[in-house]
Amino acid sequence: MEKTTRKRRTYDPADYVRQLRRLTEFMRVVDKLQPDRNAWDIEGEWNGTGVIHFVDAKSQSLFEDFQHFDCRTIKLVNYGRPATRLTFFKKHKYILLKDADLTREEKEVRITTYINEITVKRAIKLDRVDKLTGAALSDERGQIGMLEQEIKTWKEVSLNLDQYDFAISNYRRDYQYVTLNYKYKSSEQEYANAQEHLLNPQRDKQGVITQQRYNIIFVDTTEINREHPHQHKEIENFLNNFSLVTQTGKQQLYARPKPTEPVTDELSSLRKDMSKSKIHGNAQNPTLFDE
Known part of the structure; x- marks a missing residue:
């Protein structure tokens, strides 16, 4: 059974585990590509994000059943849009969710969850406080006191929801995501751009990875070996019509021979000139037949 929320899909636990196992197995057995910076149209660094697997677009069909699976640990970054360029x-x-974005139930759930979390932390500290002495004991008691005050404060808030404005944000967590900007073929002759953030591994407070996450990027193995335009296709098409291009400086000068006028146009122009001459000549030198 699947339910849709504002942000992510939720699944029956057994169904989620079943899909995750299948997806993990396909990820394990599929052939992986080694990115070649000398041959591929690729820029930038992806250090610090989750594991990246580059996969030939020809293997996309293996993952067809998972294109809409909202997996938390494996991301099909560009299914159906194999990359021709990677940045x-x-x-x-x-x-950032403001007060108007949150229902009363969401506020209550958030507060209750937080109170439960710090209550557990307080209990853990109380269990080991008797084993401490000196400065460590004083520090631990101080932290327990802060947790107790935090619990008291948020319980008071939960009893008076209508007196508070709320907001939810991870802005100050300073989460840095490695983001992929990629180009793909939208038709036989045209390209389009898309952007996706990559999954980061989950870490503890010391920065140690506690859960690895994976990103599968499908690659057009033919097109990735070509250089692709950075700008709008209209500009590219316009500049492609120039046969001469300078190769130095910040700006390039483009030149092309002007097209010659077709013979038919020249003859037409000549006929018009002759016709005008006749008219003007007749007007200036009338004959007996003009009247």
């Missing part, structure tokens, strides 16, 4: 860069990604 990686880091981006500060965050969400």
